[in-house]
Amino acid sequence: MATATFLFHGELADFLARGRRGGAFDHACARAATVKNAIESLGVPHTEAGRLLVNGRPASLSRIVREGDVIEVFPRGEAGGAGDEVPAFVADAHLGGLARLLRMLGFDTVYGNALADREILEIATRERRIVLTRDRELLKCRDVLRGCFVHALKPEAQFREIAARYALPRHMRPFTLCLHCNLRLEAVGRNAVRGRVPERIAGRYAEFARCAACGRIYWQGSHWERMREMLGALLAVRLPGA
């Protein structure tokens, strides 16, 4: 056993037992525990830890905890590690509303309400996706290289969290994905949709988008306009109009 002093900053305190929030505390760690093992035994998934300081010096999650260590853990900064790569996600079964909002803005998001944890982990690894979940046990799996604990309960607030953490406004391509299939839509003219949409719609709009998988046709009508306004308000940005 090695007893170390822990200090968790910012929102990381939310993961701790009540008595441990709001300051430093001592904790006896298992023999040869790594910092990852130690912070997860205290309730903090490794995916949520950003900068680490051990005895005032930068350290990694794989460092072995030694007697008397002082371990400070900071939350992942906003947009931390996002870089210029457009993020792709896999959302767990409880985050359907969030998945739909992400798809509206063009972010490739795998979601199914029957996805088992095992499948989520496999998809995330194989396709380099970020795991979105409110299940912190899932994020403690060592297979999860990139994951995000979603704190909020409502889809709109969840979306704002993810948007800030992964700098989503920078990468968004609104209305480019099928909301049902998560596949890139193809642009088609009105001749391609005649007979598939009401005649007055085909007459009024010149540009449409079609999903090759399910055949759904999208156009910039009043429903689209409402989604555009709702997303713009959520992100506090102006989305391009029709």
Ligand SMILES: [Zn+2]
């Ligand atoms: Zn589709």
